[in-house]
Amino acid sequence: MPENVEIGTVVEGKIVKIKPFGAIVALPSNNHGLVHISHISSDFVQDINDYLTVGDKVLVKVISVDSDKSKISLSIKDAVDKVKPDTVIERPGKSSNESSSLEDKIKDFIKHSNERQASLNKRNKKR
Numbered sequence: 001m002p003e004n005v006e007i008g009t010v011v012e013g014k015i016v017k018i019k020p021f022g023a024i025v026a027l028p029s030n031n032h033g034l035v036h037i038s039h040i041s042s043d044f045v046q047d048i049n050d051y052l053t054v055g056d057k058v059l060v061k062v063i064s065v066d067s068d069k070s071k072i073s074l075s076i077k078d079a080v081d082k083v084k085p086d087t088v089i090e091r092p093g094k095s096s097n098e099s100s101s102l103e104d105k106i107k108d109f110i111k112h113s114n115e116r117q118a119s120l121n122k123r124n125k126k127r
Contacts, residue, residue: 004029004031005027005029005031005033005062005065005072006062006065007062007063007064007065008061008062009061009062010059010060010061010062010079011027011028011029011059011060011062012028012057012058012059012060013025013026013027013028013033013057013058013059013060013074014026014055014056014057014058015052015053015054015055015056015057015058016032016054017054018048018049018052018053018054019048020037020048021036021037022034022035022036022037022039022040022048023035023040023048023052025058025060025074027060027072031072032072033060033062033071033072033073033074034071034072034073034074035058035060035074035075035076036073039063039073039074039075039076039077039078040052040076040077041076041077042077042080043102058076058079059076059079060074060075060076060079061074061075061076061078061079062074063075063078
């Protein structure tokens, strides 16, 4: 049974398992909760591993508690509303500034796309 867990509170937890649909977080109250993939970031998350790794310390907001099923639903993106965004995820041995933002990923995609297009255009000119 989830004890000492109140809806709306923000607590620090540790990622203990990653699944395709979400991440299991160990909470200080000796409970575990699930951060569904849709609650990891405001950005679209295709692969959780791009955002989280086992061992990361994260701030999470408790969004629901189902005592009958012993389930706790958590949200990382909702925890951002209450704290500075760069303090939400802490990786052992890494600064929080090392994670790629969506803007950086888009710039990288555009760069590689332009390089591929230039290569294809060059190949077509040789024909």
